[in-house]
């Protein structure tokens with residue numbers, strides 16, 4: 032099972048600034064200092080697998096004997112045969128730094144920087160998959176990102192990926208949280224049209240939103256009547 036350990040990301044200061052909604056003309060030195068502090072703390076590790084869909088159910092798919100139940104995932108995999116389950120982490124050092132930070136604003140900034148780093152690692156995996164497997168376009172879904180694919184589906188996902196803790200140090204707790212917290216799991220799949228779970232998520236305030244909510248798309252996926 033491929034493990035990518037040598038992913039080097041340079042923290043994207045502009046992405047951090049945008050996520051923090053800070054204008055370019057203000058003094059950003061303290062943010063730059065935090066980005067510089069966070070950079071050596073990022074320990075990116077990725078575990079993924081090349082898997083094949085064995086069966087397409089009405090409301091989900093079966094991969095290596097494990098059921099993944101979600102109408103949205105099922106619709107997204109309508110034309111797919113091969114999928115790429117994954118877990119990504121940036122390690123625990125940024126989390127440890129957050130635990131010792133008493134300044135609330137600094138803590139918020141550092142937390143956001145960690146999220147940007149995690150997103151950059153996910154994009155690095157996406158680039159790797161596209162190049163390695165000659166895929167033109169990909170999208171991904173994460174268990175728990177939509178009520179239609181609940182967090183409980185972390186269990187079959189982790190089972191599919193084997194001993195994730197031994198491989199890249201990410202543990203799935205009994206309450207289905209990942210430790211280190213700055214980790215993300217999901218399934219990448221080939222697609223012809225762009226898809227972001229955010230398009231089906233009506234949450235109003237979310238700094239991690241990647242695409243606008245679309246009522247029309249939610250209706251097309253049958254999750255908004």
Ligand code: SF4
Nearest residue numbers: 228229232237239240
């Ligand atoms: S809008 Fe936010 S909460 Fe909703 S799916 Fe996107 S990232 Fe998740």
